[in-house]
Amino acid sequence: MISQNKKKLxxxxxxxxxxxxxxxxxxxxxxxxxxLIVGGLTCEYLAGTRECLEQMSVAAKExxxxxxxxxATISTxxxxxxxxxxxxxxxxxxxxxxxxxxxxxxxxxxxxPGNMGTIVRTADWFGIxxxxxxxxxxxxYGMKAVAATKGALCRVGVTYCELEEWLSRVHDEWRxxxxxxxxxxxxxxxxxxxxxxxxxMGNEGRGISDALAxxxxxxxxxxxxxxxxxxxxxxxxxxxxxxxxxxIRRRAAL
Numbered sequence: 001m002i003s004q005n006k007k008k009l010x011x012x013x014x015x016x017x018x019x020x021x022x023x024x025x026x027x028x029x030x031x032x033x034x035x036l037i038v039g040g041l042t043c044e045y046l047a048g049t050r051e052c053l054e055q056m057s058v059a060a061k062e063x064x065x066x067x068x069x070x071x072a073t074i075s076t077x078x079x080x081x082x083x084x085x086x087x088x089x090x091x092x093x094x095x096x097x098x099x100x101x102x103x104x105x106x107x108x109x110x111x112x113p114g115n116m117g118t119i120v121r122t123a124d125w126f127g128i129x130x131x132x133x134x135x136x137x138x139x140x141y142g143m144k145a146v147a148a149t150k151g152a153l154c155r156v157g158v159t160y161c162e163l164e165e166w167l168s169r170v171h172d173e174w175r176x177x178x179x180x181x182x183x184x185x186x187x188x189x190x191x192x193x194x195x196x197x198x199x200x201m202g203n204e205g206r207g208i209s210d211a212l213a214x215x216x217x218x219x220x221x222x223x224x225x226x227x228x229x230x231x232x233x234x235x236x237x238x239x240x241x242x243x244x245x246x247x248i249r250r251r252a253a254l
Contacts, residue, residue, distance in 0.1 A: 025141035039154025048083030095159040109203040113138040117148020118238035124152035134163035167215040180216035188220040
C-alpha cells in the first residue's frame, strides 16, 4: 500500500510550486509511465497493482505493490488507473543556449495544459527535439499535460525562459528565420520555407503577442479550404502546430 507520507507528496506534486522545488513530477497510466521510464527518465517511486507491475517490468528506485482502489484515492484521472509514478524531471538546462541546427518550436503563453501536451507529442512525431516556452506557458509537468504527451517528454526537451530575449538572440545573433502564424500572413503552402528555423506559436485566444511579433521574419497563414469560405475563426494551436511542422517536414523529404 502507498504510505501516508508518499500520498502527501503525491498530492503536493499536483502543485507547480512543489514540482519546481523538488524537480519531481507525476505520471499515471500504464503506457505513459512505461514509456517515460523506458525512455530514460529516472523513476523515484512506482506504485501499482501486482499484475500491472509484472507486465510493465520497469526499474524504479522504490516499487510498491498496491491496489487500484488505493491509487484511486490520490489519482487525478477520471478513469481507473493501475499505476502511478513519481519521476525526476529531465535536465533541460542549456537547451535555449544552443544555436538550433534543425527545426525548433517556440511557444508564447500557451495556457491550456492539454494543448501543451499535444504540442510536445506532435514535436516528438515530427522529430523536433527542443521546445522553448515563455514563462507564462502552462507547466508541461502538470498531470494533464503529462498525460497528453503520451510519453514524449523523454524525447523532447522543454525549457522555459524569457522568450523575448531568446527570440532577440535568434533574430540578431543567430540570424535564423522565425516563422509565425497570422491571419494576415502569406499563404503557407505557397511560401518558401528555409531550415533551420524557429516556428513560433501563440496564445490560444490572442495569438502571438505584439512584443514577440516584431521578431517574426516570415508571417504565414494556414488558409481555409475552399478559399473565401466561411469557417471557424481559427485553428486550435495544437492542430495548427501539427499542420505547420508536417508541411515543413514533407518538403524536406521531397
